[in-house]
Amino acid sequence: MGIYVSLPFWENQVVVEYHRKRMASVEAKKLLQTLKGEDDGANYILHAADYSIDARQEVCDCHPHQTCFGRFINHRANEDGPNLKWKQLVVVNVKWPFLVATRDISAGEELYYDYGVRPGDINEGQKMVFLMSGKARKRRRDAAVAMENKKPKEVGDASSGNLKPRTAMEIQTQDDSSSKPGVLAIHEREAGEENREK
Numbered sequence: 166m167g168i169y170v171s172l173p174f175w176e177n178q179v180v181v182e183y184h185r186k187r188m189a190s191v192e193a194k195k196l197l198q199t200l201k202g203e204d205d206g207a208n209y210i211l212h213a214a215d216y217s218i219d220a221r222q223e224v225c226d227c228h229p230h231q232t233c234f235g236r237f238i239n240h241r242a243n244e245d246g247p248n249l250k251w252k253q254l255v256v257v258n259v260k261w262p263f264l265v266a267t268r269d270i271s272a273g274e275e276l277y278y279d280y281g282v283r284p285g286d287i288n289e290g291q292k293m294v295f296l297m298s299g300k301a302r303k304r305r306r307d308a309a310v311a312m313e314n315k316k317p318k319e320v321g322d323a324s325s326g327n328l329k330p331r332t333a334m335e336i337q338t339q340d341d342s343s344s345k346p347g348v349l350a351i352h353e354r355e356a357g358e359e360n361r362e363k
């Protein structure tokens with residue numbers, strides 16, 4: 166589940182309070198030792214400087230009939246452009262964590278903030294499968310294509326086991342009648358040779 170907004174927000178506007186049970190960070194750290202996996206809700210605990218908010222439960226004693234929307238907001242790392250960041254605001258002399266828009270947010274957008282965790286380092290041994298943002302997916306695709314373009318292609322007669330690595334190859338459909346239809350062959354393009362595919 167994630168949170169999608171039905172109204173627009175503008176940059177720096179407070180979107181939601183991360184409100185639930187407040188506890189000292191020392192206490193939260195002890196609690197984390199007892200939580201084994203993400204099913205225990207460890208990722209619903211937000212750590213501020215000297216206090217933490219335990220939002221494992223949907224409701225809290227002071228708001229027994231209201232859910233905390235902040236606890237449903239998913240993670241997106243800062244480099245992938247989350248649209249929220251958390252900020253402490255003082256309410257009646259007490260600091261509380263709020264989620265504030267990092268840019269204008271349009272109605273219909275999903276909310277994200279950076280939990281400050283990275284694959285491999287979440288709460289010592291706990292696992293979180295990281296969803297990839299569209300941008301991160303594109304970066305990975307582009308990197309794969311760049312790698313593929315750099316890689317020397319191997320050519321030759323596979324049946325004889327006589328594969329010769331070559332670079333700067335052109336791959337086109339086999340047009341030799343003696344070969345099986347549809348099999349790909351690799352032809353080295355001579356300088357000035359016409360492109361046989363055209």
Ligand SMILES: C[S@@+](CC[C@H](N)C(=O)[O-])C[C@H]1O[C@@H](n2cnc3c(N)ncnc32)[C@H](O)[C@@H]1O
Nearest residue numbers: 166167203208209236237238239240294295296
């Ligand atoms: C604070 S909750 C966020 C709301 C959660 N999606 C839900 O439905 O209750 C944190 C949990 O959401 C999931 N989550 C949040 N961001 C994620 C991401 N970028 N990739 C994968 N799972 C994510 C993980 O299961 C994590 O333990």
